[in-house]
Amino acid sequence: MSYRAKVPKPTVKRLSLYLRELEHRVEQKQPTISSRQLGDALGLTDAQVRKDLAYFGQFGHPGIGYDVTNLVDRLRKILGTDRTWNTALIGAGNLGRALMAYGGWQQRGFDIVAVFDQNPDLVGQWLENHRIRPMSDLAMLVKERDIRLAMIAVPADRAQEVADRLIAAGVRGILNFAPRRLDVHQAVSISSVDLALSLEQLAFQVSLGLLGSLDEDDD
The missing domain is CATH 1.10.10.10 (Winged helix-like DNA-binding domain superfamily/Winged helix DNA-binding domain)
Incomplete structure (x- = not known):
């Protein structure tokens, strides 16, 4: 259905x-x-x-x-979490390391099978049992490891380029942590998490003395 x-x-x-x-x-x-x-x-x-x-x-x-x-x-x-989704992480900086430290990915059905970064000082290092790979390996590993989802944890000025490369490589879904809107031309599914924006909305609610959850949506 x-x-x-x-x-x-x-x-x-x-x-x-x-x-x-x-x-x-x-x-x-x-x-x-x-x-x-x-x-x-x-x-x-x-x-x-x-x-x-x-x-x-x-x-x-x-x-x-x-x-x-x-x-x-x-x-x-x-x-769709009754199966395992092979997932890539793009960005092995502070945010990427924090995401990798979260211990619940596999329990929720997401197996991070590759980590990428463009910083030559990080490439080759190990992060939570994964050797950080250069971006030049992206297309090859997406195909070899059947990677369907990816998380973007790079600076805002690099996020669009990374998204374009993920789409070209065949990734079907992107979780974007960069604080900018990405244009994916409806080629993939995308969800964005902007932590600063969430804090701004929370500050607005508190400044007005409003109570309750910001997560409540209209039907």
Whole structure:
């Protein structure tokens, strides 16, 4: 079944939140959960939970709720994390090293299989069991290691060039940490994380005395 175009982006973001909460319930050995329980845990209404899940088919049973393990499996399949995604990291500076130090990539279904940098002082060094490779090796390793996703952790003035090279090499999805908008000509899927922008928005909220989450989106 194809969900393309009809599923709102905020719904997709909430699916990841549902999955994390449900995985926590699996660890607690909770067999079932209601839409109200799931919504309460995330600050959402039970109606919102049911509406989000309804985009993807029938879930749960009236009076019983959702089978937690089954719902985890189905959400992983919907999100594409029921398989492993070979991923590259571009940029082995401070941010790149911090990303590599995160221990949860493989648990979430992402295997970082190559690290690249253009700095000759870094190329050849080891970073978390990966030898840092020069950018000249990018196209070859993307093909050899079936790399589908990449994270960009380079300065803003280099990010577009890196994105262009990733697209040319055949990468299908980019997570961009550089503080600039990248033009990918709809050739790949892209998501950007601008830490400074997030802090600016948070400062705005605090300066006005507003409470609540900035992560809440309209439907």
